[in-house]
Amino acid sequence: MQTVKMVVTGPFAAGKTEFIRTISEIAVVSTERRISDFTRTIKDHTTVAMDFGRITVDDDLVLYLFGTPGQRRFDFMWEILAEGMLGFIVMVDSTRSETFREAKQIIEIFRSYTDTPFVVAANKQDLEDAWPPEDLRIILELEPWIKVLPCVATDKESVKTVLLELLYTILESYDN
Amino acid sequence: MALKGRLRDISLTQLLNLIRLARKTGALTINGRDGRVELYFKEGKVIHASLNGDGDLASLLLKSGRIQESKLQALVRQLGTSDDKELGLRLINAGYVSRSDILRAVRKHTLDVVLTALTWEDGDFQFELNKPPPPGRIVVPINLDSIVREGDQRQKELVELQEELPDLNVSVRFTENPGTDLSNIKLSRDEWRVISFINPRNTLAQIARYSGLDEFQIRRIVLKLMQNGLVEIVGPQAGRPQPAPQGASISAGKQMERPPSRPARSKPKAPAVEKGVVRRLINFIRGL
Ligand SMILES: Nc1nc2c(ncn2[C@@H]2O[C@H](COP(=O)(O)OP(=O)(O)O)[C@@H](O)[C@H]2O)c(=O)[nH]1
Ligand SMILES: [Mg+2]
Numbered sequence: 457m458q459t460v461k462m463v464v465t466g467p468f469a470a471g472k473t474e475f476i477r478t479i480s481e482i483a484v485v486s487t488e489r490r491i492s493d494f495t496r497t498i499k500d501h502t503t504v505a506m507d508f509g510r511i512t513v514d515d516d517l518v519l520y521l522f523g524t525p526g527q528r529r530f531d532f533m534w535e536i537l538a539e540g541m542l543g544f545i546v547m548v549d550s551t552r553s554e555t556f557r558e559a560k561q562i563i564e565i566f567r568s569y570t571d572t573p574f575v576v577a578a579n580k581q582d583l584e585d586a587w588p589p590e591d592l593r594i595i596l597e598l599e600p601w602i603k604v605l606p607c608v609a610t611d612k613e614s615v616k617t618v619l620l621e622l623l624y625t626i627l628e629s630y631d632n
Numbered sequence: 633m634a635l636k637g638r639l640r641d642i643s644l645t646q647l648l649n650l651i652r653l654a655r656k657t658g659a660l661t662i663n664g665r666d667g668r669v670e671l672y673f674k675e676g677k678v679i680h681a682s683l684n685g686d687g688d689l690a691s692l693l694l695k696s697g698r699i700q701e702s703k704l705q706a707l708v709r710q711l712g713t714s715d716d717k718e719l720g721l722r723l724i725n726a727g728y729v730s731r732s733d734i735l736r737a738v739r740k741h742t743l744d745v746v747l748t749a750l751t752w753e754d755g756d757f758q759f760e761l762n763k764p765p766p767p768g769r770i771v772v773p774i775n776l777d778s779i780v781r782e783g784d785q786r787q788k789e790l791v792e793l794q795e796e797l798p799d800l801n802v803s804v805r806f807t808e809n810p811g812t813d814l815s816n817i818k819l820s821r822d823e824w825r826v827i828s829f830i831n832p833r834n835t836l837a838q839i840a841r842y843s844g845l846d847e848f849q850i851r852r853i854v855l856k857l858m859q860n861g862l863v864e865i866v867g868p869q870a871g872r873p874q875p876a877p878q879g880a881s882i883s884a885g886k887q888m889e890r891p892p893s894r895p896a897r898s899k900p901k902a903p904a905v906e907k908g909v910v911r912r913l914i915n916f917i918r919g920l
């Protein structure tokens with residue numbers, strides 16, 4: 457049986473867990489623990505271990521989705537997670553411009569590990585104050601060939617589209 | 633729809649660049665410590681600006697010294713309107729100012745406001761798409777390219793500072809024999825404040841916090857003091873293991889340190905799976 461891995465990364469509360477939960481066939485395995493520091497005001501739980509989702513294609517092909525841990529002290533896990541991945545998705549909370557700088561740094565760090573294809577998901581596009589994907593591209597200083605996709609992580613069709621766009625990008629990477 | 637945020641997260645240079653590249657039309661409002669700036673754009677060019685509600689023609693002309701206050705006021709009263717275009721026409725017809733005087737004054741004012749706002753390090757901003765300037769205002773389109781270029785330059789400088797002094801979890805101490813004549817060094821208020829906190833027990837991150845400076849400001853100041861031979865780095869306290877630098881970074885402009893990457897290993901280019909596997913994934917997810 458073959459397993460392939462994709463990584464979902466991005467700043468705290470960008471929607472990584474939600475994204476994986478929406479598409480995974482198993483309940484997302486994530487060790488969530490209440491934390492008492494200031495991050496609590498952003499949401500009640502934060503991920504201290506990684507999220508883990510699964511999509512079974514058939515008897516001999518399984519796709520695993522890993523969400524990177526939400527807190528800085530787990531940064532060391534990024535490189536481990538990045539090892540051998542087919543591609544990665546960078547989730548950005550499009551409504552919280554205070555996280556854009558961090559998103560940019562995360563992209564730079566992942567790109568320093570690997571040339572693996574990736575897409576950026578401009579998440580929470582259902583909310584009124586969402587920055588449009590094309591504006592995010594400029595703020596994040598992404599090259600024109602990098603896909604910045606509108607995303608609503610709670611919506612299955614939207615999550616499918618983002619995954620498919622990443623897979624198309626991966627497919628294209630074979631040709632060059 | 634509005635784009636919202638804070639300047640400490642997204643600088644005005646970045647915003648102007650966005651507006652220029654996306655050729656946006658609308659109004660950018662910034663509420664900062666020193667007041668409120670409104671910038672109006674049309675198709676990526678700045679066309680009008682106001683600082684704390686100024687920007688009307690009468691005050692611009694007064695500021696430019698092109699016309700006497702009494703004459704202007706009489707005319708404004710007579711006109712009984714706040715329409716700048718009308719006022720401008722009257723002034724031209726009455727021979728008080730020329731058309732180019734007006735355009736120059738408006739242009740200079742817009743640039744002044746933008747340059748002022750560029751010095752703001754914090755403030756809440758909001759960009760409202762397609763919101764026009766107040767009615768009756770005279771608009772002069774100005775290209776943002778050169779303004780943004782200047783802002784970029786400054787940004788690069790800040791990045792360089794970061795490279796020269798990457799770690800803020802170090803402390804500095806006064807050198808025994810400063811290389812320069814101290815009486816020749818002029819120090820700003822912020823620089824003095826930093827100096828007052830210098831102590832091998834205080835990390836630079838702490839000093840910045842105590843003195844209300846952001847990471848760029850503290851770097852700039854400390855590098856200047858180092859270049860003048862006033863202070864030197866002590867380094868993370870030797871012997872004693874430092875606690876993980878939790879909270880050591882300053883809230884403003886959080887900087888992420890890179891985890892050490894593997895030494896010069898070539899990055900994998902093509903994914904290590906068959907193309908067919910990717911196709912199977914695509915077909916399956918399409919059908920979900
Ligand atoms: N409105 C909206 N909320 C979302 C979306 N994606 C995630 N959220 C919410 O944002 C919060 C943070 O999401 P989460 O997946 O836990 O973020 P993580 O820290 O990146 O794993 C949760 O309350 C989610 O329900 C979205 O597309 N739209
Ligand atoms: Mg999570």
